[in-house]
Amino acid sequence: MSDDCLLHLAMTLKATGYSFTTVTPATHARVNSRLKNAWARNATDVFGWSRPFREGVITPQLFAAMRIADVLDTQGEGWISRVRASTLRGQLFLHSAYPTTASDAIFFGPDTYRFANAIARYLSGNVADDVHVQRAVDIGCGSGPGAVIVALERPKADVFAVDINDMALQYTAVNAQLAGATGVTIQHSDLLDGVDGGFDLIVANPPYLLDAQERTYRHGGGSFGEGLSLAIASLARTRLAPGGTLLLYTGTAITDGTDRFRASVAPLLDNSSLEWDYQELDPDVFGEELDELAYAEADRIAAVLLTARRARS
Template identity: 55%
Template sequence: MTTTEPSAKAGAGFSSADLALHDLGAALKSAGYAFTTLTPASHQRVNQRPGNAWATDLPGVFGWSRPFRSGLLPASLVELMAAADVLATEGDTHRSLVRFSSCDGDLFVHSAFPTTAQDSVFFGPDTYRMVAAAVAHLEAQDRPVRRAVDVGCGTGAGAIAVAKRAPEADVYAVDVNRTALRYTQVSAALAGVPNVRPVLSDLVSGVDGDFDLIVSNPPFMIDRAGRLYRDGGGPEGHALSLAIVDTAVERLAPAGSLVLFSGAGIVANHDPLRVAVAERLAGTDLDWAYREVDPDVYSEELDGEEYGDAERIAVVVLTATRPR
């Protein structure tokens, strides 16, 4: 097999470009590549430092999204990038249109920085927090998971983390973003988890039946641009999070659980998301707990009009479980 003839081991249903993207990730993994993705604000600050204008290594190209000159990368990697349609070239200057980030021992493909396109697939610190919350909840349970779903899967990090720990389960990765589903499929193949099923779906409308586990890290920001990965909907960015709570009420199986990682703008020590969740779950049979994971994130957003009344933005985890 040459580098321009991607392997078929990634599975059926892969386009030639997706096979090349898989093989690009596999090559990076073999090379020992690793990268921890920061918030966009931190990413921009680091890239603006003197000496960071150009990539000088693999993390510079595939993590920091810096431009690179011909000759930096092995020809085999450049060929795979071209075959995967993720190579932007102007003269002697090149740039990767995707990033690869490390999480839970695997590599995940997602959109290059900056994520300004409507269909950008985002990966960041909240991804790590969500995966940690989902894994901790899963490992604390004494009931096997047979059906699970990652709602608004993005890179598929949640679905893949669950699938690794519940290899006999059917794990659905649902999203309205086709690019997210494509990247999830590639990352699941890189992780070697064949039980992840990407499905184009608004919430869980595209999947029948109940679930033993629902995990989600939905968009929760107020975003004027309306980007799919960022805008949570509604005046406070909570509409999608609350819709997922409603989904859990309707679709959790007996003893099934929801693990929802979200966020809220705190105004005068008041958390409007927690209040809304309490109203949604009042009168249901779900037992639930709500806690702040980090009291102060995305502080740069406090300068904007959307969060002009907020004193801080917190990220939170909601867990809700149906009795047996």
């Protein structure tokens, strides 16, 4: 898949007025399991619900764009798309089709919306005049929503989008161009390796689950999936510029009433020069994971937002 061909596909789809809000994998599976949803009936079914489709379901122009972008697989008497498209804050984002089983899959879901909304609130809230962003980075950018929102809200800023997944970088490049986010620089990086300097804003929505297959897009490492989140919080201690802020959206296992991520990150930040705040945004996400052996001791998994700020010198 070339960037130009993917961009052409995205532009063709966007021109149809396409819109789709992505749900959790569990909800997606339930909706798709209904007999009437075995085959797609429109473009939303093809690109949102990742259903197989037959000839004539989408326009010839859209089908041709899929062929050129090489995103079609045959399935039965029809085809199925290897890409999916979601709308978020007025923008269209291409990412991996459901189900995201491959190690290098690009995930997009309710977490993405909460993450994006947290960034937008920070940049456009009551303290917007006080939020100076000249240099920003989205660590583990995935399909790029974090970097794109920052670049659109702060068009004069230099915004880096970094990831270890080359497919994520390709999708981010396409999605940024589609959104007109010209200030985004795409760079392959493990956390911030090879990316020098300080940042006025660091945003991240890292993998935070313990995945038995250790797939890149969902495995956070550590005891309960908090490994990557802790590493990013630790980076903020040295990579935030004076007045700079970390917005870290992540998940945490709650065991016997104890928030495992907070318990680990608190001493790390308390012994730094950063002021920090911690919010539980959703008390119960990915409940199906509690059936897994890794979460045998967990009561629930919560979505949280860690905000850490360095004082201006």
